[in-house]
Amino acid sequence: HLAFLAAVDEEGKPHIRPLICIVSSGKIYFSTKDGSRKAKEIAMNPCVDIVLPDIENEKLAYICCSGEAFRIFDEPGGLIKNEDD
Template sequence: MREPEGVLDARYSSPGARARDWAEAERLLTGAGLFWLSTVRPDGRPHVTPLIAVWQDGALHFSTGPGERKERNLAGNPHVVLTTGTDSWTRGYDLTVEGEAVRVADDGRLRELAAAWEAKYGPSWHYEVADGHFHHGPGRALVFAVRPRKVLGFGKGEPFSQTTWTWDG
């Protein structure tokens, strides 16, 4: 994946603000502990839920149980937004990642992701991998990858800023 150039939107930025580098946004995505996933229900209403996610190889990865609301929503509409940041207006940086959730079912890839989950979130998030799923205790989970099509970054506090990164396709 090519590294996109950040474009500052002066309409939503303080004088003197600068566009952030993509490498800085990637560091924030890698380190973020909590994300909010927005999906669309079959009747068009939004559904938003908190979850954990791992940034790896140019994509955000999350998991969900078969039959959960978000999994059912994704079956009908794979377009999602994942959001992370802080709950402060005067400090921090928020990111929204827009893209399409694609199921990851290759056991080799899932083992790599399971190791990344545990490295980031600790032994409570240890997964076994079999038959295209994460397994944890009696349950199993589907894993999805979201490659960004568009990312918005919001700098809070002076200077306020809005940076946009986009990818082709």
């Protein structure tokens, strides 16, 4: 799914970026490189907003989610597994 992630930088300024995510069992997953701007912002402040637009809907529908992001580590090339899955 296409999504837009909003997080804040070290000065408290919002930063929004597009990303590709997976939605599974009511949770949203996305990947990033360790040390990326996105990872640094989330490490400083895990409160984020994510907007999932329905690009196939002519009425421009979307879902907006607010919550705390946290990191899940996995081996390179591996699949992310959640304890609840």
